[in-house]
Amino acid sequence: MSAAQSCKSILLLGAWLFAGLTWGQTSSQDKASLQQERDRITAQLKTTENLLTKARQNRADASSQVGLLDKQIELREKLVRHHEASIRSLERSMRGTDSELRTLEGHVAALKDEYVRMVQQAYRMKLGENPLLFVFAAEDFNQAALRFRLLQSYSEVRKQQIAQIEAAQTELGEVRVDLAEERGEVQAALNRQTQERDALRKDRSTRANLVSELRAEESRLRAAQKEQERERQRLSDEIKRIIEAELEAERASAAGEFALTPAGKIVSEAFEKNQRNLPWPVMRGVVTQGFGRQPHPTLSGITIDNNGVDITTGAGNRVLSIFEGTVSSRFDLPGAGTSVIVTHGGYRTVYTNLRDCPVQKGQSVDRGTFLGHVRGEADTNAILHFEVWKVAGVERTPVDPRKWLTAR
Template sequence: MKFFKAVFFLLLVFAAVTVRAQSSDELKRRKAQLNKELEQLNEDYQETLNNKKASLKQLSILKAQINLRQEKIENINSEVRNLDNQISESNNNVRSLQSQLDQLKKEYAAMILFAYRNQSAYNKMMFLFASKDFNQAYKRLKYLQQFGTYRERQANYIQGTQKELHVKINELDRTKDEKNNLLKDQQKEKETLGNERTNQVKLVSDLSQHEGILKKQQKDLQAKIVKTNRAINDAIRREIEEARRRAEEEERRRAEEAARLAAAKAKAENKPAPAAPAPVKPAATRSTSSVLNATPEAARLSNDFLGNRGSLPWPVANGIVTQGFGIYTTPEGIRSESNGLDIRTNSGSAVRAIFDGTVVKVMDVSGTYLVVIVHGEYFTAYSNLRSVSVARGQKVSTKQAIGVVATDPSTGETEAHFEIYKGATPVNPKIWLAPN
């Protein structure tokens, strides 16, 4: 029973170490990705500085840098916590090995003392001859042989434990050095974050000197966002209404067919004609989900879309999120809300469908295009496109190019806006897309 408990304990320890290692690897991978994104944003920001113009693009880049910098600091905090756990575990291992080593040395010293006192051949012979019978003499002879072997094994145990202790101490020192380096990196990132926030405040102050231009840009941008949201909502609502109409027609067709068959059967059997079928229940009383999943194809698309949650491809091949999903406050103190993601990408980048579906909307919104695609009960919306290569009613496949992202001529920004809806409800795209 003790053996099985020991095996179970070792398996638990191995699983914990494996999970921790995976977590540590993931944190390091994410930190490397954050460093890459921050370097790209810094290059973009330096480019705007060289133009000697304070612009909304600078402000947008600074905001994205601050968000990524904060995420990197949180990432470092998680790494430090992992290392603290490793240091604590290593300290426990060192103490345990040191205790084992002390006990082994103590036992070995006792054996050496015993061997010294009984080292003469005479004493060994007397020990054997003092046996009561042959069986006892044989056991004493085996004992003397096993004692010598055990003493050698104890010496090997001591050497092995000393080596393991040395390895653990070196491992502990390396972990402490890694933690110190992380803490230095964290301090550096906090200082950089402070500088970026100072630059943000200064830039807002500089932009406020051009309040008229800034307000006009913000007003135009807000108007475009409102118009885009209205177009997306109209497209989704129209698609839901169309799905309800199709569902009602299908129910009515089935009811009429059932009534026709019942009448034909009654006539063949010389029975009275059956009563008229009850009126079809309006599809408006059914849930949006059941209406959008009324056909086998739509239900399959919905299940496949849901099954790929967390692994769907990004709408652009390369990009950095500059504004996330949900309510946020601008540096000017304006409270706003985003139904999706603003993704900065390279000029001329293709925008791609993230899943199989059918295009239900293509529309020009203030000089750029909007595309809405239905995937069963889910919808995806892609806006701020310079051009499109699909049409309403066209079926598209995963990663198929549907257009090219637009570049703002006044700021030089190339950003695509992307949204996901379940029915008419917007959901956070970041939890649906694969890790970037």
């Protein structure tokens, strides 16, 4: 075999190893991304399960159990879909690894064949018996020099081929180990998927039984719902009135026009740019009632209009400001505890159902400033009502808070 052919083999092996490395890096990135997503869903599911356990201890909290079960079912469905995506990714990775394995086995076989042919050619030329005799048997000096360079080339090519075979065989062993590990990961993912599907069926059955029990108390629940709706409307009206009063005061101080100050514009733009990046107002909790108009989870014919989100969490948990700003209002409302409104330029955030609130109107706050505890009896679940309003220009609009909060 010529030196040129040997160089070609080395280049081919290098290209194969680079392709395998690139595939491995992409596969590792996919696995890391899927693992991160699974950890996020699992953590939220764990929080929901803990809240549901507390809710079950209070029979009067049956309606909130339905909301938590709905959230748990939603998370389990996400986890099942995640497992399906993981299995597809692992199967793709297995196919790629299997293809690498077959390619590498063929390459090792080709390298060995080339090596055998080279040794046979060297034997025919008697290079292996006594290399110096092969040089000294030359007819003249030029031929001797040519034979000497041939011997050097032969020795180098032989070393390169041995190194190629050793490297390829090592890589072959590693790929076989990778393939065995991937097969094990696929089986583990299939087992997790089966477990989650079983748990999902159980959750759906539990929800159906709970709804059936609640139907027997429908008249009481409808009366309770009407009272809750009156409280919600009273809170909504009060928040709107206070925000409008704040804006009216700003207009009065600006000769009848509402306009953001330069500092207000900076804060407003920063808040706008932080969509999906802001922390939640509580460390642990799940959204049990989303933003906007939605059907009641158990009572037919009833819709709920929510200007924010209701986050179920543990009573007494700390409530924190999600962004820097200024406390523009703080007020109490019967049945809703203390509410705090924080101004962020052209935006307002509203935190309702607090106790032990240390902040005062006009106080500057940062991201993570303590605003109070979630109001409720010890060792029970409680709800933080959280809203985001856009009030720039002529707008006076509540917007979905989840557009600003990090994914959970």
